[in-house]
Amino acid sequence: MKSLYTVLILSCIPFISYSFRYAASINFQHVQGREYVFEAIVYADSGHYYPEIVLEFDTTDVFLNLDTAEDLGHVWKAKYKGGYTFPSDGTYLGYLVAGSRKNGIANIPNSIHTDLTLAIELEVALGTSYSSSHEEYSLIDSVVLNVPYNADFSAVDDEGDSLVYHLNYCRDESGGFISGYYFPFSTSFFTLDSVSGGLNWQSPSFLGNQSVLVRIEEWRSGQFISSREREHLFVVSNASGIHGRHSQSVANLYPNPAVDEVFLELPVPSGQNVQVEVYTSTGVLMETTALRPQGTDRLMLDAERWNTGWYILRIQTENKVYAATVYKK
Structure with a gap:
C-alpha cells in the first residue's frame, strides 16, 4: 500500500x-x-x-x-x-x-x-x-x-x-x-x-x-x-x-442560524430607508423588504415564513450595498 x-x-x-x-x-x-x-x-x-x-x-x-x-x-x-x-x-x-x-x-x-x-x-x-x-x-x-x-x-x-x-x-x-x-x-x-x-x-x-x-x-x-x-x-x-x-461589503447579522427574526447591524442613520433583498441558495429573488432604523444601527428582518435552508441578503442603503448569508432553522 x-x-x-x-x-x-x-x-x-x-x-x-x-x-x-x-x-x-x-x-x-x-x-x-x-x-x-x-x-x-x-x-x-x-x-x-x-x-x-x-x-x-x-x-x-x-x-x-x-x-x-x-x-x-x-x-x-x-x-x-x-x-x-x-x-x-x-x-x-x-x-x-x-x-x-x-x-x-x-x-x-x-x-x-x-x-x-x-x-x-x-x-x-x-x-x-x-x-x-x-x-x-x-x-x-x-x-x-x-x-x-x-x-x-x-x-x-x-x-x-x-x-x-x-x-x-x-x-x-x-x-x-x-x-x-x-x-x-x-x-x-x-x-x-x-x-x-x-x-x-x-x-x-x-x-x-x-x-x-x-x-x-x-x-x-x-x-x-x-x-x-x-x-x-x-x-x-x-x-x-x-x-x-469594492462594490459590496459584508454585513453583520445575528442570530445565525436564525429562527424567526434576523437582526442586521449597519451604520445607517435613523430614518434612512434600507432595502433588503432575500435570495434563495440558487440565486432566486424571494422577497424585497423596506426597513427603517429608529434611533439605532440595528434592523430587524422577519424570517418566520422562510423555509429551512441558506439565504443570501443584499442590503441597499442610500450610499452603500452590503451582503450577508444566513441559515434558517
Missing part, C-alpha cells in the same frame, strides 16, 4: 491583517528523481508580502521564497518558489493556506477573516517524470450584472497529459470544504465543462465579490498522477472593470 503524507503550505509569519487575499493557485515541476519545485501564486490588494512562506512535509520545513511581486494596477500578484526531494514513493496530499479573505466573500458564508486554502495531490515514483499544468491568465475577472459570462478556464499542460476540470466548494484553513458554500449566484446556470475547461455563467444576478474553487486532475495513460486547485475571484458590478471590486 502506498504511504500517505500530508503536506501543509503555511505562512511562516502571520499575513498582514489588512492585506486581502483574493485568489491563488499552486503547481509543481519535476526536476529529477523525487525532486520537485513548487510554485504558489497569490493575488492580494496590497504589496505587503513576506520574503518566504513555509512548505511542511511531515517534520521537514521547505521554504518557498518570494520570486516576484508584480503591481497589476488593481491588485498585486506574488509568486513563491521552493524545492523539495521526497524521501520515498507514495501519494502526497497537501494544503496551501494563502492568507485571509479579510472582509469576506458574498457567496462564502461566515468568510470574514477566514483563510483562502487550496489542496494539491501528487503521485511520486522514482523513474516517473511529470510536472503539473499551469495557467497563463489572471485568476481575477470582472463580470457585468445580468450579462452572460463565458471564459476559457483551461490550463496548459506542456507534457500533453489529459486534464479534467471540477468545480469545488471553497476551503477553510483546515483544508475542509466550507459548510453552506454557494456557487456564484445566478438566475440560471453556472457550469464548467469537465473536458474543455469552458465556464458558462448565463446571468450573474448579484453584485459583489464571488469566489469559486477549480480542481484540475491530471491523467496519463488512464492513470491518475496529480491534482491541484486554484481559487478564482469574480467581481460582479454594473459596469465592466476591476474597480467594481
